[in-house]
Amino acid sequence: MSHPFDEAIALAPCGDGVFEGRTHAGYGNMVGPFGGITASTLLHAAWLHPQRQGEPLALTVNFAGPVVDGPFRVGARALRTNRSTQHWQLELLQNDAPAASASAVFGLRRDTWGDTEIVPPPADPGTPVPVKGLSPRVAWPQRYEMHFVKGGWPDFAQPQEEPADSHSELWIRDQPPRPLDHLALAAICDAFYPRIFRRRQRFTPAGTVTLSTYFHAGAAALAAQGTRAVLGRARAQHFGGGYFDQTAEIWGDDRRLLAVSHQMVYFKD
């Protein structure tokens, strides 16, 4: 049996860098699919392309317009291939109109000196926090096992006092468990609910405008993580003018930094 994540990002090659896919009800969001699954699907097109060299280093996805439930096409074009890096341009089209675009950098990792300057959250085990009060079509949170250490999903029916910050920390993995790879990691980087929900403890219409993820771990390190939960941390830096940013870190259970991610989000208050 295939995993729902692999079903959701499945792409059928049509030749010439064009692929066909279809949205998956299991990863539905308020409007269209969960942004993380769209990000993974775009990355997947570059991954599947016969010209692809190396593994993902960076991904930027621009959410240009709503993705509607149903079929879509993804175009992947290798802009340039260098000795260490390869640059991709990606586009998701519905009815020939771009709903999302992306750029990806693939490359070869070499053994070099290394250091991590930021520090992971204390590795408390975390407690399962059920997600309440979502519209039935918001299915994607059920595709993840989420154990929050801090900043769990707010219950808008019983709002808490506004916290001083928008931080969340949680243990997260695919549900059902699936071995970690760059495709799953790209989606997990976007699996933090909008920081304004946490900061203001009220429902606020919000949508990611652009999302960039930097992969710090190679395929072997992700394979070693296997199906065990990773530790995520997210917070906003600034809200104002109808937009906020949100940064995330994903740590392995061996306290190794796997990825960092940054996004700009539209909100309406």
Place this chain on the structure above:
Amino acid sequence: MSHPFDEAIALAPCGDGVFEGRTHAGYGNMVGPFGGITASTLLHAAWLHPQRQGEPLALTVNFAGPVVDGPFRVGARALRTNRSTQHWQLELLQNDAPAASASAVFGLRRDTWGDTEIVPPPADPGTPVPVKGLSPRVAWPQRYEMHFVKGGWPDFAQPQEEPADSHSELWIRDQPPRPLDHLALAAICDAFYPRIFRRRQRFTPAGTVTLSTYFHAGAAALAAQGTRAVLGRARAQHFGGGYFDQTAEIWGDDRRLLAVSHQMVYFKD
């Protein structure tokens, strides 16, 4: 007399979203131009495009290959225009080959609730730190007045002990002074020397692979900053496998967050 920054990002429209430009010796780097001036030039193409709506919210630039000294063409295409945001695809070509690509989001800022969760560095005045030992063709640092509070440009001829982190803080403005706008700010976000120079106190070949900047201030706030220096802070989060990331914050002298920026950098040790 025009400012060297405006000369460097100057673009002549050729119609159909294509512009012609030329590298500027005043912003030369080790190989080709300073990445920040390439980023601003790409943003400038969207800015100049007759279909452009609103002001910059986000910019991602992918440095696909070396930009060589001489002429180039920039193509700008509005992918999609929504009520609040407009998505752009940009490409810098030399001899018909892409040397850099970019995506930009423009949009309208509205009066909303706001908050800044991160805290600016203490606003010490900083002391001018001369940049020594650079190759004569590395001209771009002379286009900025830089007063370092912490983590000044290392002198590779007289290396210091390796510091515990890669942090730098500095007051920075264009030299000669120029009123701040999103174009100048986009370049300033990339004006932090590679963090591995700081962390290891030795010259290490390094080049930005991809750079994303989120603009938190609107045109009016930038105009209010005028020609006064802004306070920048930069640090790496992780080094390893031949790559490191680097984040930056740019604060106004009224302690308002103007922009945040993130990049993935290739290095060779």
